[in-house]
Amino acid sequence: MRARGIELRRDFFSHYARQLGTLSGLLGLVLVLWALTPHFLTVSNLLNVAEQAAIIAIVAVGMTFVIITGGIDLSVGSVLAFAGVVMAEALHKDVPLPVALAVALGTGLFCGLVNGALITLGRLPPFIATLGMMSVARGTALMFTEGRPVSGFSGGFRSLATGEVFGIPVSVIIMVGVYVVAHLVLTRTKLGRYTYAIGGNEEAALLSGVNVRVYKAAVYGISGMLSGLAAVILTARLNSAQPIAGMMYELDAIAATVIGGTSLLGGEGTVVGTLIGALIMAVLRNGLNILGVSSFVQQVVIGSVIIAAVLIDMWLKRRAG
Amino acid sequence: MKKVLVLLLLAALSLSLTNCQRGGEPAGGGRQRIALVMKTANNPFFIEMQKGAEEAAKRLNVELVVQAAEREVDVEKQMQIVENLIQTRVAALCVTPSGSREIVPAIDKANKANIPVVIVDTRVDAKALSESGGKVATFIGSDNYEGGKIAGEFLAKKLGGKGKVAVLEGIPGHETGDSRLRGFREALKATPGVEIVASQTANWERDQGFNVFQNILQSHPDVQAVFACSDLMALGAVEAIASAKKTGQITVVGFDATSEARGAITDGKMEASVAQSPAQMGALAVENAVKLLKGEQVNAEFVVPIKLITKENAGQ
Numbered sequence: 329m330r331a332r333g334i335e336l337r338r339d340f341f342s343h344y345a346r347q348l349g350t351l352s353g354l355l356g357l358v359l360v361l362w363a364l365t366p367h368f369l370t371v372s373n374l375l376n377v378a379e380q381a382a383i384i385a386i387v388a389v390g391m392t393f394v395i396i397t398g399g400i401d402l403s404v405g406s407v408l409a410f411a412g413v414v415m416a417e418a419l420h421k422d423v424p425l426p427v428a429l430a431v432a433l434g435t436g437l438f439c440g441l442v443n444g445a446l447i448t449l450g451r452l453p454p455f456i457a458t459l460g461m462m463s464v465a466r467g468t469a470l471m472f473t474e475g476r477p478v479s480g481f482s483g484g485f486r487s488l489a490t491g492e493v494f495g496i497p498v499s500v501i502i503m504v505g506v507y508v509v510a511h512l513v514l515t516r517t518k519l520g521r522y523t524y525a526i527g528g529n530e531e532a533a534l535l536s537g538v539n540v541r542v543y544k545a546a547v548y549g550i551s552g553m554l555s556g557l558a559a560v561i562l563t564a565r566l567n568s569a570q571p572i573a574g575m576m577y578e579l580d581a582i583a584a585t586v587i588g589g590t591s592l593l594g595g596e597g598t599v600v601g602t603l604i605g606a607l608i609m610a611v612l613r614n615g616l617n618i619l620g621v622s623s624f625v626q627q628v629v630i631g632s633v634i635i636a637a638v639l640i641d642m643w644l645k646r647r648a649g
Numbered sequence: 650m651k652k653v654l655v656l657l658l659l660a661a662l663s664l665s666l667t668n669c670q671r672g673g674e675p676a677g678g679g680r681q682r683i684a685l686v687m688k689t690a691n692n693p694f695f696i697e698m699q700k701g702a703e704e705a706a707k708r709l710n711v712e713l714v715v716q717a718a719e720r721e722v723d724v725e726k727q728m729q730i731v732e733n734l735i736q737t738r739v740a741a742l743c744v745t746p747s748g749s750r751e752i753v754p755a756i757d758k759a760n761k762a763n764i765p766v767v768i769v770d771t772r773v774d775a776k777a778l779s780e781s782g783g784k785v786a787t788f789i790g791s792d793n794y795e796g797g798k799i800a801g802e803f804l805a806k807k808l809g810g811k812g813k814v815a816v817l818e819g820i821p822g823h824e825t826g827d828s829r830l831r832g833f834r835e836a837l838k839a840t841p842g843v844e845i846v847a848s849q850t851a852n853w854e855r856d857q858g859f860n861v862f863q864n865i866l867q868s869h870p871d872v873q874a875v876f877a878c879s880d881l882m883a884l885g886a887v888e889a890i891a892s893a894k895k896t897g898q899i900t901v902v903g904f905d906a907t908s909e910a911r912g913a914i915t916d917g918k919m920e921a922s923v924a925q926s927p928a929q930m931g932a933l934a935v936e937n938a939v940k941l942l943k944g945e946q947v948n949a950e951f952v953v954p955i956k957l958i959t960k961e962n963a964g965q
Contacts (some may be wrong), residue, residue: 367737376736380729475821477852479750480777490754562725566751567777572722572820615731620714623690627719 349594349644350589350604353637357608361615368618375497381610382503383565385603386558387577388584389510390551392602393583394569396514397547398527398594399454403443403461404555406579410469411435412559416478416569425484433556440552441466444545458548462578467572489564499561500513510599523547529596564628566617584609587637656879657858683938684739684767685931686730688747690717692853692881693907694927695745698769701928702743705721705935708720713935714739716718721944722820724751727773733757741938745770749777756783765941769934770927771825786941789933791953796923797829799879799957801836802904804874805923807900815865817858817877817886826853826878829904829923833876847870851882855890858885866893873902880910880922914963921959929943929953 361368387404394401415432423431439461446457514520522543523528525533534540555574563569588605590597612633616626657962666848685702687695699715706713716734716871718726727747734742735758742764746752750773757775759766773785804814816833819826830848835845847865851857859878865872866889877883883903891913896918903910930953937947954961 340833365737370736371735373733376732437820476824477748477750479774480780559651565752566724566728566748567781568724568751570724570748570751570822573725575720575723585739610772613729614733614736617716617730618737620716623717623719 347589347598347601347604348610349357349640350411350587350637353640354604354608354611357611357615359637361611361618363641365618368615373614373618375495375500377607377610377614378500378503379497380614381606382497382556383562384577384580384584384609385503386506386554386561388581388588388602388606389506389599390554391578391581391585392588392590392599393510393514393523393547394454394551395582395590395592396523396527396594396597397544399447399544399548400458400582400592401440401501401548401551402455402458402578403439403465404551406462406465407436407439407555408471408559408562408574408577409569409571410439410465410472411556412563412569412573413469413473413478413571415556416481417472419481419485420478428485432560433553436556436559437549437553440543440549440555443549443552447548448545453554454548466571472529473569473571475571477568477570479566480586481564481567486564486567489561499565502557502561505629506557507603509600514599517641519543519546524595527596529595536555547588580609583634587593587634588643589641605637608637673731679895681712681740681939681942682737683741683942684713684714684716684734685743685745685888685934686727686734687715687717687745688727688771689719690715690723691719693909694879694905694925695909698745698927699933701931702935703926703931705932708751709935709939711935711939718747722747722823726749727752728755732758735759735764738762739765740942743767743769743934743938744757744846745811746773750774753777753781753783756785757781760784765938767934767938768944769930771949774824787931787937787947787949787951789951789953790935791925791930791955792830793825793828794835795897796904796925796955797832797834798836799955800829800876800904800921801833802839803959804876804900804902805837805955807920808843808874810840812873813844813846813869813871815847815862815869815872815875816845817861817875817882818848819853819878819882821850823853829878829908849963851877851885853879853881855881855885858882859889860885861888862889863892866890866895872899873945874920876902878904880905880907883907883922885921887913911958911963914958914960917960921957924956924958926953 362416367373391401411432414435415428418428418431443458443461446452447454493501522538523540526540528542558573562573584605585602586592586610588601590601612630616629687698689695691899703713716730724747742759752773756766760783768785768788770790772788818830846869851859851861862875877886877887878905883901887901890896903919903922906922910919910922933951940947
């Protein structure tokens with residue numbers, strides 16, 4: 329186990345080296361946009377981009393954990409909507425703010441753990457289990473609200489998205505906090521090591537005494553809980569929780585994760601890369617808006633960037649390997 | 650490698666600060682820049698609106714930026730678009746809200762940046778707006794409630810005051826669809842013989858209009874008419890009727906009077922559609938935005954007239 333730990337650590341270093349590729353992609357994008365428009369590289373716009381990236385970036389952290397284990401979580405967008413409306417109803421019943429937040433995170437965690445149980449105990453492929461949850465959570469959210477958005481919250485709650493600390497939006501601070509914690513968990517804890525081990529070779533992890541079921545379920549729980557956290561920010565931002573919120577977020581989160589260098593085959597990836605991936609997506613959307621590019625062209629550009637990013641990443645890995 | 654990148658970033662950042670100072674001058678050769686943010690750019694209704702707005706912009710010599718989310722109901726994406734346009738310092742902002750309440754934080758942000766906001770097509774929730782203290786310069790749209798009522802009255806008369814009707818609703822909680830539905834139901838109250846036997850959402854989508862109406866036909870084979878809250882859903886129902894070989898037996902009334910729906914009306918596959926003149930809305934939005942920028946007073950509201958398109962006037 330110790331030898332494996334050292335080997336994994338060496339892997340991390342080579343990962344950081346690879347992230348330079350993704351990072352220079354982001355910087356290149358920034359430079360291009362800076363050259364094209366005076367409105368892009370300003371302090372207020374960069375904070376604007378960070379704010380817009382925050383929700384997908386937080387969801388993508390959970391996605392990164394899941395994908396590192398070799399799984400996938402298609403339910404994140406629906407779980408976000410469900411956690412959002414449950415919390416919104418709680419807020420309308422005047423529960424204290426911390427309780428409402430616990431409700432959002434708890435609802436997400438619960439859905440995630442159900443995913444985990446279906447995958448580990450029920451032996452369902454993650455794709456199927458979370459595809460089912462995607463529909464169940466969405467339908468439950470719609471039933472729960474009779475299809476209508478739940479809106480209008482106190483200023484205290486809304487400050488979770490609209491507030492600023494030293495000029496930095498609270499949502500951005502939450503995002504950074506999530507990434508710091510996730511990075512530490514992934515690199516410094518047993519849970520993190522086992523996450524890589526399960527994705528690298530599940531059989532080997534099992535044989536070396538890892539309780540694969542528990543750790544796998546925990547990873548899906550984390551993904552659900554972070555969807556709940558993203559729901560808090562989205563609801564506070566729009567002053568409304570919609571049962572149809574978060575549609576297609578799973579695809580944005582997967583895109584951010586793979587652009588960040590996480591392999592869909594499992595066993596490798598970092599949250600730092602995912603953050604860069606989420607920022608690339610947000611910068612791209614922001615830049616194309618600012619340049620006044622039509623929404624049709626935007627979709628083509630975003631799709632091409634995802635493909636190019638992964639192509640380059642694979643090419644670099646082949647060269648390094 | 651790393652050092653070079655850091656240097657580049659620093660250089661870019663320091664230059665950006667100078668950009669901060671010199672920003673604000675209108676781009677595009679001194680012409681004023683007006684933005685139109687629509688719900689989506691791939692629905693015939695909004696394509697018409699964009700055309701109307703573009704023509705008006707050309708006529709008034711202003712630069713028009715049109716942006717839209719990929720999906721009509723994506724309130725968060727619409728918010729991002731508005732935020733990004735505020736960053737480019739557009740002179741005025743015309744918006745068709747994807748969510749009547751969810752748009753309010755975006756309006757607040759535009760207010761803060763001193764950008765006048767013109768609301769088009771879908772009304773902002775008055776309560777949410779007053780709670781946030783947001784300000785809207787003017788509203789341009791047609792009365793969807795009235796449109797639904799016209800459709801209901803027409804259908805009741807067409808059925809001779811007696812019959813079974815199905816309804817295809819828009820996305821629940823969507824102001825536009827909800828008002829059309831309320832108007833329609835109100836009109837039918839006057840004729841108790843006309844009964845709504847099924848009322849289901851098809852989420853504004855054509856394919857769902859097809860499937861949902863096909864299902865309704867299974868459970869209510871004797872349904873005589875269908876009112877769809879949009880033409881896309883109505884055209885879906887028309888296909889479902891055709892595949893059930895019942896074309897001509899079921900009266901279809903839609904909403905929006907898109908060119909395809911007009912064609913279906915001429916062909917006798919659809920009975921009528923409520924016309925809203927989106928092109929006129931787009932033009933009025935730009936015209937009023939220009940007036941606001943000149944400091945002129947504008948009305949708090951412009952109601953674009955609604956009319957019913959039937960076989961007699963479908964070709965116009």
